[in-house]
Each structure stands twice: as structure tokens, then as C-alpha cells.
Amino acid sequence: MSDHDNFSCGYAAIIGPPNAGKSTLLNRLLDHKLSIVTPKSQTTRKKITGIYHNEDCQIIFLDTPGIMIDPMHMLHEAMLKTTRETLREADVVVALIPAVRKETLFDREFTKQLFHDWLTREKKPVVAVLNKCDLLSKAEQKEALAMIRKELKPEKAMALSALQGTHVDDLVEALQPFLPMDEPLYPEDILSTAPERFFVSEIIREKIFLQYGKEIPYATEVVIDEFKEQHEEDPTRKDLIRCSVVVERDTQKHILIGKKGSALKKLGQASREEIEKFLDRPVFLEIFVKVRPNWRRKKGMLKSYGY
Ligand SMILES: Nc1nc2c(ncn2[C@@H]2O[C@H](COP(=O)(O)OP(=O)(O)OP(=O)(O)O)[C@@H](O)[C@H]2O)c(=O)[nH]1
Numbered sequence: 545m546s547d548h549d550n551f552s553c554g555y556a557a558i559i560g561p562p563n564a565g566k567s568t569l570l571n572r573l574l575d576h577k578l579s580i581v582t583p584k585s586q587t588t589r590k591k592i593t594g595i596y597h598n599e600d601c602q603i604i605f606l607d608t609p610g611i612m613i614d615p616m617h618m619l620h621e622a623m624l625k626t627t628r629e630t631l632r633e634a635d636v637v638v639a640l641i642p643a644v645r646k647e648t649l650f651d652r653e654f655t656k657q658l659f660h661d662w663l664t665r666e667k668k669p670v671v672a673v674l675n676k677c678d679l680l681s682k683a684e685q686k687e688a689l690a691m692i693r694k695e696l697k698p699e700k701a702m703a704l705s706a707l708q709g710t711h712v713d714d715l716v717e718a719l720q721p722f723l724p725m726d727e728p729l730y731p732e733d734i735l736s737t738a739p740e741r742f743f744v745s746e747i748i749r750e751k752i753f754l755q756y757g758k759e760i761p762y763a764t765e766v767v768i769d770e771f772k773e774q775h776e777e778d779p780t781r782k783d784l785i786r787c788s789v790v791v792e793r794d795t796q797k798h799i800l801i802g803k804k805g806s807a808l809k810k811l812g813q814a815s816r817e818e819i820e821k822f823l824d825r826p827v828f829l830e831i832f833v834k835v836r837p838n839w840r841r842k843k844g845m846l847k848s849y850g851y
Pocket residue numbers: 561562563564565566567568569609610675676677678679704705706707708
């Protein structure tokens with residue numbers, strides 16, 4: 545008998561509206577191993593965000609961009625296409641429904657549409673997860689789950705709080721029966737297959753979201769132009785990361801740079817600190833701001849940015 549008899553391994557797509565708590569949930573699931581994240585360079589067609597391991601199963605979580613009911617431009621449409629393709633690759637789908645502190649308990653219209661337009665026709669097993677259950681009383685959670693079961697008929701329905709970590713382990717248990725019996729596809733110390741440069745661009749994007757208001761973050765794309773690993777040959781040399789922050793208009797460029805470059809300097813500092821923490825080594829980070837008019841509406845540009 546091999547070690548992996550009775551082992552299951554498969555893909556779980558997480559789908560839901562923006563802000564449902566996907567990242568929080570993934571971080572929570574992978575938490576105990578985040579300190580040994582070892583993203584390796586590997587070309588992959590699948591958008592794998594996190595790989596969960598335990599003794600009985602390996603769940604490869606596929607993240608999807610938040611579902612928007614009314615796509616506003618080509619970037620949104622490209623994101624929805626990614627979601628559609630990701631769903632096709634999944635063995636099981638986690639429909640993440642954020643609870644709200646309102647009489648309706650969750651956005652019923654949106655959730656109905658999510659199931660109708662996205663899930664029913666894909667014919668994949670669905671585990672409906674009511675997230676942010678810390679916002680509701682026990683009775684309200686029960687009521688919301690009963691409603692979800694009756695109207696949407698998922699294979700399973702459960703409530704959890706990704707933020708507080710309650711019932712997160714139950715989700716693993718709920719997903720396991722829908723995974724094929726298979727050996728693990730990835731070794732245990734791999735938490736993601738995305739390359740380091742992907743995480744670096746995500747860190748800069750996150751800092752832009754934190755630092756700038758209004759439309760700036762949404763009009764911005766971060767492109768890593770150069771990622772020169774110099775430390776392996778000579779440990780006294782820092783890695784060099786050159787990146788472009790692409791915006792749509794000159795006015796946005798001025799805001800990003802700020803008075804005498806102060807805003808860009810602040811962005812660079814915050815990004816570098818976090819990148820160094822993530823890579824566990826010092827880096828030189830250079831950020832350039834470029835204007836590419838209407839990049840979110842241009843097919844060729846979207847493609848070159850990986851959409
Ligand atoms: N109260 C509460 N808040 C939560 C919970 N999970 C996530 N949040 C909050 O919800 C917000 C959005 O969480 P994210 O994890 O960024 O959501 P996301 O789905 O990844 O968002 P997108 O990047 O827009 O797709 C954050 O402010 C989280 O702290 C939860 O269980 N309870």
C-alpha cells in the first residue's frame with residue numbers, strides 16, 4: 545500500500561462578489577504554513593492561488609475575480625471570462641456569500657443571479673458558504689442557511705467566519721468528498737505555483753489600493769519589467785526589481801507621483817518593506833509611472849497584461 549491510498553486531491557474554485565472575503569479565507573486556510581511560502585516559477589494556465597494540504601487531502605484553490613453583474617468595460621469582461629474558464633476546471637465550487645447586517649441577511653438578488661447565471665449551468669457540485677457569520681446571530685445564520693438550501697439547492701451549505709477563523713476546518717471537510725481520489729499533485733511545502741514576480745506585483749497593487757483614493761487603484765496596473773536575482777551569485781548584492789505603474793491619464797500620473805515625488809516615494813517604501821519581508825531578502829525597487837490611455841478598454845493591452 546502506498547502512503548496515498550484513500551488520499552483525495554482536486555481543484556476547488558472560489559466564486560463570489562468582490563469583498564466576499566476570499567483572500568481572508570485563503571489566508572486563514574493556509575495560515576499555519578504561510579511562513580514557509582515558497583512560490584516557484586512555473587508556467588501554469590490555471591490561476592492557482594493557494595494549495596491546502598492535510599493528511600487526507602490536497603485542495604488546490606482557484607481564485608476567481610469578483611463577479612460583477614454589469615461589466616463596465618473590456619477589463620471586466622476579460623475577468624468574467626477568466627471566472628468562466630476557472631469554473632470549468634474545478635471539481636467543486638465554493639460559492640462565497642457574504643452575510644450583511646441587514647434584514648435580508650445577504651444579497652439575495654445577487655446570490656440568485658450568481659447561481660442562475662454561473663453555477664447551475666456549469667453543473668459542478670457547489671458548497672454554499674455564508675461568510676462573515678460573525679455579523680449575524682445564531683438564529684439569523686440558521687435562517688439564512690435555510691433560505692440558501694431551499695432556494696439555491698447547493699450540495700452543501702454552511703456558515704463560517706474567515707476573519708475569526710470559526711468553522712473554517714469544516715469547509716475542508718465539506719469539500720473533500722467532491723475531490724477525486726488521487727495522489728497529491730504538489731509537494732507539501734508548495735503553497736502556490738504563482739511565480740515570485742506575481743506576488744511582488746500584487747504587493748505593489750495592494751499598497752496602491754491602501755494609499756490612493758477614488759478611481760486611482762482601479763485605473764492602475766502594475767507590470768514587473770525586470771526582476772534580476774543577483775543575490776544567488778553574490779549574496780552581498782540586492783535583487784533588482786523594476787516595475788511600471790500604468791495609469792490611464794496624465795492627471796492620475798500626477799496624483800500617483802505627488803508633490804515633488806512624495807507620494808511615489810511613500811508607495812515605493814511601503815512596497816519595498818513588504819516585498820523584502822515576503823522574499824526574505826533585501827531588494828532595490830524602482831517604480832516608474834506610465835500613461836497608457838484607456839488601457840482597460842484595449843484588447844491588445846489587456847492581453848499584454850495577462851488578461
Ligand atoms: N466581519 C467579517 N469581515 C470579514 C470576514 N471575512 C472577510 N472580511 C472582511 O471583508 C473585507 C474583504 O475581504 P477580502 O478577503 O479582501 O475579500 P475578497 O473577496 O478577497 O475581495 P476582492 O479582492 O474584492 O475579491 C475585508 O475588510 C475583510 O476583513 C468575516 O468573516 N467577518
